[in-house]
Amino acid sequence: MWSFNLRLLLVCAYRHLSYVFLSIGDGKSVINVLGVGSGSGEIDLKIFSKIQARYPGVAINTDIVEPSPEQILSYKERVAKTPGLENINFIWNKKTSIEFELQVKEEKTERKYDFIHMIQMLYYVKDVPATLRFFRSLLAADGKLLIILVSGSSGWSTLWKKYGSRLPLNDLCLYITAGDIADILSSEGAKYQCYELPSDMDITECFIDGDHNGDLLLDFLTETCDFNKNAPPELREEIMQDLRSPGCSSMKNGKVIFNNNLSAIVVDGD
Numbered sequence: 001m002w003s004f005n006l007r008l009l010l011v012c013a014y015r016h017l018s019y020v021f022l023s024i025g026d027g028k029s030v031i032n033v034l035g036v037g038s039g040s041g042e043i044d045l046k047i048f049s050k051i052q053a054r055y056p057g058v059a060i061n062t063d064i065v066e067p068s069p070e071q072i073l074s075y076k077e078r079v080a081k082t083p084g085l086e087n088i089n090f091i092w093n094k095k096t097s098i099e100f101e102l103q104v105k106e107e108k109t110e111r112k113y114d115f116i117h118m119i120q121m122l123y124y125v126k127d128v129p130a131t132l133r134f135f136r137s138l139l140a141a142d143g144k145l146l147i148i149l150v151s152g153s154s155g156w157s158t159l160w161k162k163y164g165s166r167l168p169l170n171d172l173c174l175y176i177t178a179g180d181i182a183d184i185l186s187s188e189g190a191k192y193q194c195y196e197l198p199s200d201m202d203i204t205e206c207f208i209d210g211d212h213n214g215d216l217l218l219d220f221l222t223e224t225c226d227f228n229k230n231a232p233p234e235l236r237e238e239i240m241q242d243l244r245s246p247g248c249s250s251m252k253n254g255k256v257i258f259n260n261n262l263s264a265i266v267v268d269g270d
């Protein structure tokens with residue numbers, strides 16, 4: 001689901017979030033960055049260009065924690081063909097966040113990072129509170145942790161809260177939103193700011209009988225293969241009704257516009 005609109009959203013995020021990079025490297029000869037679930041590195045490289053613009057010529061060390069070998073390969077290929085990365089030292093760790101946590105805990109030396117990001121990846125972590133606690137503990141004093149997930153006020157949140165237990169659950173993906181993350185951070189006394197990253201998705205085709213794109217879109221929204229064919233009729237009817245209700249969507253010029261907002265949460269180092 002995440003490639004949908006992601007680039008556009010992140011461009012929007014950078015406009016709001018440039019301040020995050022304002023002080024992370026002050027007085028430092030090396031800036032340490034940790035990317036958790038970085039995928040193919042597209043977003044990471046945009047982040048580096050922001051840091052380089054703010055701190056020209058300052059060396060950057062980056063650890064990337066990414067379990068997928070295919071994504072790591074794409075990341076390496078992207079780095080190889082991107083100019084201007086000479087002052088960045090990349091270390092790829094083919095690990096999940098929990099494997100990385102165990103590795104760091106076994107090490108004797110203390111690690112600290114000036115900037116850590118977890119973008120669209122906390123859905124795949126089993127123990128989110130413990131993971132947040134661990135990665136916060138790696139933040140340098142003026143460091144920042146950036147988390148991006150679907151917003152707690154998005155249509156996704158409405159769907160997941162109401163239907164999460166009736167939609168296909170698998171071990172790999174949790175229905176967690178930025179609202180849940182904010183609750184966890186608040187309960188732990190963390191200092192953080194939250195920004196809404198507005199995004200719309202036209203889902204009108206879902207309501208046209210027999211429309212192929214509409215069927216695919218519905219599968220995507222419900223994470224169910226052939227939802228229209230396979231879902232129990234009552235569940236289908238309820239979801240179709242909710243998809244066009246204000247909790248999920250608004251009506252604009254006769255179109256059903258799904259609230260696809262993301263939220264960015266910026267956590268301060270202690």
Ligand SMILES: C[S@@+](CC[C@H](N)C(=O)[O-])C[C@H]1O[C@@H](n2cnc3c(N)ncnc32)[C@H](O)[C@@H]1O
Binds near residue numbers: 043
């Ligand atoms: C939706 S992608 C996001 C990629 C990138 N952050 C972006 O925004 O473009 C989620 C990434 O998290 C990785 N991932 C999945 N489970 C993970 C885990 N337990 N620890 C770290 N990364 C994980 C996946 O391999 C995938 O590359």
